[in-house]
Amino acid sequence: MTFSAELEARFAKMMQSYPPGRERSALVPMLLYAQDEIGHVSEALILEVAARLNISRLDVDEVIGYYSMLHKRPLGKYHVQVCTNISCLLAGGEQLLEHAKKSLGIGHKEVTPDGQFSLEEVECMGACCWAPALEINYDFHHFVTPEKLDQLIASLEKVQ
Amino acid sequence: MKILYNEPSPLETRVLSRRFGLENSERLDTYLATGGFEAFRKALEIGPDQIISEVKTSALRGRGGAGFPTGMKWSFVPRNHPKPRYIIVNADESEPGTCKDRLLMEYDPYQLLEGMLIAGIAVDSRKGYIYVRGEYRYLITHLERVVEEAYSRGYLGKNVAGTGFEFDVYLHSGAGAYECGEETALLDSLEGKRGIPRMKPPFPAVSGAWQSPTLLNNVETFSAVPHIILNGGQWFAGLGTPKNGGTRLVCISGHVNKPGVYELPLGYPMLKAIYEVAGGIPGGRKLKAVIPGGSSCPVLRAAECDLAMDYDSLAKAGSMLGSGGMVVMDETTDMVRAALRIMAFYQHESCGWCIPCREGTAWLRKMLARLDAGIGTPADIDLVGELSKNMLGRTFCALGDAAAMPTISIVEKFRDEFEAKLQSYAAAGLVQVG
Amino acid sequence: MAELVTLTIDGAQVQAEKGALLIDVCKARGIEIPAFCYYEGLALQAACRMCLVEVEKMPKLQPGCTLPVAEGMVVKTDTPVIHEARKSMLEFLLANHPLDCPVCDKGGECELQDMTFRYGLGESRFLENKHHVDEQQWSPVVFFDRPRCILCYRCVRICDEGVGVDALGVVQRGVVSAIAPSHGDHLECDECGMCIDICPVGALTSGMYRYKTRPWEMNHVGTICTHCSNGCKTTLGVRGGQVIRANNRDHSGINGEFLCVKGRFGWDFVNSTERAQSPMLRTNGRLEPVSWSRALMTVARKLNEVKQRGGRVGFIASNHTSNEENYYLQKLARQGLRSNNIDHHRTGDVVTLIDALAGRTDALATVADLYAAKASLVIASDLAQQQPLLHFQLRANWRHHRSRTYVVTPGPVRERKFAVKSLHAEPGRELDAVESLRDDLSKEPELVILFGDAIQGDAVRRLVAFGDSLGIPVKYVCLLDYSNSRGAIDMGLAPGLLPGYRPVAEAGLEPGMTIAEMLADASLDVLWVVGANPLRNARLAAENAFVVVNEMFLAETAQRADVIFPAASAYEKEGTVTNVCGEVQSLKKALKVMGAKTDLEIFGLVAAEMGIDLGPFQPGAVFEEIRREVRGYNVSLPVIATGGAAQSVPLNGRVPALTRAELIQSARDTLFTSGTLGRYSKNLTSVLEHPGKLYASGIETP
Ligand SMILES: Cc1cc2nc3c(=O)[nH]c(=O)nc-3n(C[C@H](O)[C@H](O)[C@H](O)COP(=O)(O)O)c2cc1C
Ligand code: SF4
């Protein structure tokens, strides 16, 4: 498998980050960064990473399902993650999620037919004091109202 | 002036957050201009024993949630050990209600690095890792730039600040798992495995990352260290109450007018924090309950909130200071729903290793969902409390307790709300109660 | 002697080794601390939380499975709080566990059932829907029923730690966590089924056994596996004259819990439809079924006739027949027919080893020694493939005692994963590599050397000289292939050796012909082949020779026979066998296959028919004679009678060693092949890994 030069450079740096012989330590970040580039943890990626780290594919399978940010199925180009945990709940996080479902026309862990958006109800993302919060890919949005969410979606639709 | 997530309050005691809001507060020059690395030089002068003794004197207790005395933890790390020693920063910040480590890393990353360096001197370590939760990607990118700057300016690497001290810092990303905040699960995760907690003993201080002695603390804990070294343990201790040294970044969220992260001395009155620091409850509504330190803590009724925010007072009130995530709930709050949401979180995050937590959280979530829908009998309410108690203290790690404690407290303190739901459902003729 | 501490358990003062686990200390005193995830010898988990006990001064209940005992500790294992805790743990476990016990394979021998009976709640308070997932087939022999799994991780550990294969793992997290196989939806592994055996519930089940029977409907017969030379005990589950499964129910025997794919699944040749079930006689060029009396009479007459005219008779004997059969056969040949033309397929040079040891009786290692020795050296064998139990022992020794293993092989082997040094050696250069280890080895406190068929003749002598020169105690294992390879040579199934490694000259005889010579002898009159298949890869020069075959299957040699006696397998007879380490163990008859007779009966009946008296042909009587007559076989009867293993101690003077290389050759069976028997085991041939390959463990040569 080939990755962008930037990602390869990152991998190379990761391999140097851990004590000698402990390269496996790079497994989780490697999968996450590779997923960001290719959209999901594909079969090919699993085998590639296993080969690079000299571990079995089972070793890789074991971590994929464990970490909630690793996805075996492709996500949308914009992955909308709405927090409904306690602080957000108190600030309308559930209503926000419902609104997102309606606006995007998809449910939890679903992808729009054009592959632009996916939606996920997530756990606390460390934005409790600025709730309700959501992340689109890795961008935080605080004090989100349904209107603000619609604006966000509209602006992203324009980007494509 | 930089735009902050929330306006500071004049009631704060700003020590760790004193640079928040400064222009370019994350830059080395800003840091150096405001006393940066003085503590590091002093630490090199006074040496490991003195450093540890100052940290002990400061009465600093871990800010990650468990509140373990930091100086004591540092003294457990064997310094003359054949294996290398590692400094690990727990930046997994995922306890619901908590969002303070983020700010420390964003606004004052050098303070954290300096804390790591001092810890490095204290336990004779040359390498540090910052384990950052995967969702904080912007912070990882940010910290990568900071670390790069530090290397290029000679504040990390072979010859830190020209002192001959050597120290490397690496960043490591998580990928979505609350359990990886638990210190030993974090270590397994760092090693490229599932984040399953390890058996203790051996404690990480003796055998941690890659089976080497490891010093692991929360972001805020490390960030407090430069101040302790520079101004003395006595001074830091004096900021708080006896046995509860210093200040804390308290995250006040939920039903308050000015939610935000505020630095308050330990022992600060809780009601004052809610009504004065955080501006009170919107619409003049009444306080119903408070989660004092993240969703793992037993909930306090309004009437129980007239207390000082320190470890001991909260323990006396049957709760905990936890990770500093204070969630304020007003009279409109549906406590059954709150209990359900909290349990859903722990069920989602249970690593699945041990039976009581794996099965208990799943079962309890199902039951609470049913009760929230008004379906069930009063005996089901008892069963929720009973199952939670069966989990409490019997799980492999503290996540099981974290799931049990808030649930037990909500069932006990707000039983009437559960009953009311059942009643209204029954009244609608949908189910028979009894 | 380890330091002792005194603690109090349930009010009684107890002395125990400092640091021992509470659960073990309690067990030794007859106090049961229930546990699912704890398994002696495997990594500690503390995951099932069944073993919680009260310990004074500790605020929380403590898991007994990880708690080291300490001086002054006060423990309670039997209080209302503990009872309640156990009850609640079982309640949690059963919340998602399907209550399909009536149809579950494990019903009746399920640890969860037993625990629920002893410690559990009478009824379920769980009203919600259970989490259902369909059953999965991971290989022909391993099935997984996920909802039944209680996640005790025993299977993961036995595979990784015990066998060294690491084919099972845990995927997902929380309540949907599940055990998963090495290749997404299927397993690629040793197919040993250890995971099935160790599973406390019915989550992992055997493809051969599932849904066939209830455990209490079977007879459980503990006998010795008939495949390789390691001599594992296997308990056959027999119902209605059919073997239904094999496992190690009580973990007795030299193999403890271990069994490989052959021992656990390779028994099905017994039930094969291709078994010979009637004697056959060649009439008009075709083999026709005949009665036993007709077949016996035909052979007896032929032998008498050839004997009278001084003709040539040869015997090719078996690697699988019992010591009694072997002993009786050589008596038939030597006493009955005055013939020393008796041999068998020899797979390792035990003879030269015995000779080189020149009378030392303490230099042969036992299977147990491999688990205890501080160091070992493996030469020219792929143990994991060829000697599975010996591999398991070495691995366990390393895991538990950090023993040091050295490896000299022509290719990668699994021991390299834990060996302190691994050297590559082309065939013929092994001893040079061994020599280069001299400095390391001589620093070891003791050593066991295991060597394959590549080391034979003079090389064996040089190896023993090397061992002697190290100046440390050294023991040896000469590796052999089959279940009674050792017993065959011990019982004198060789042209130059009487039982007990006595030269034939002692009996006033000349050495006879070897297998190769018999096959090449155009004037041979009778060839009697017992449980062997020499004509698979060779031709019989004597075209008119009368060929008698004792066989289970009509393989190549049987096709050439004039008379075929349908023979009973090792699972259908009593007797003893001797494993690769010289340990004598007894076979137990598990079933009777219609039409077949044991080889001992066949020899006895032919002798009787010939009118010669070779003594009674009951296994017990013959064994008595062996104990009396064969040097080194005066082993303890009670040990053997109670299912134990007693090591024989061959003592010898000079042995006329047979050093011709072509005479000693391993069949190079893998974990998934087993000579002719293996060909008739559908279970073995059905797995993906069949037929396997030696020196292919995929580990880079260092
Ligand atoms: C389930 C669980 C989650 C935790 N999550 C975090 C976390 O996100 N950040 C953190 O600093 N500590 C967390 N902790 C506490 C750590 O185990 C550990 O006590 C702490 O990081 C030690 O640092 P401190 O002494 O500086 O607090 C968690 C503990 C548990 C049991
Ligand atoms: S309590 Fe048990 S299942 Fe829960 S997170 Fe800890 S180890 Fe995992």
Ligand code: FES
């Ligand atoms: S509760 Fe939503 S970000 Fe913390």
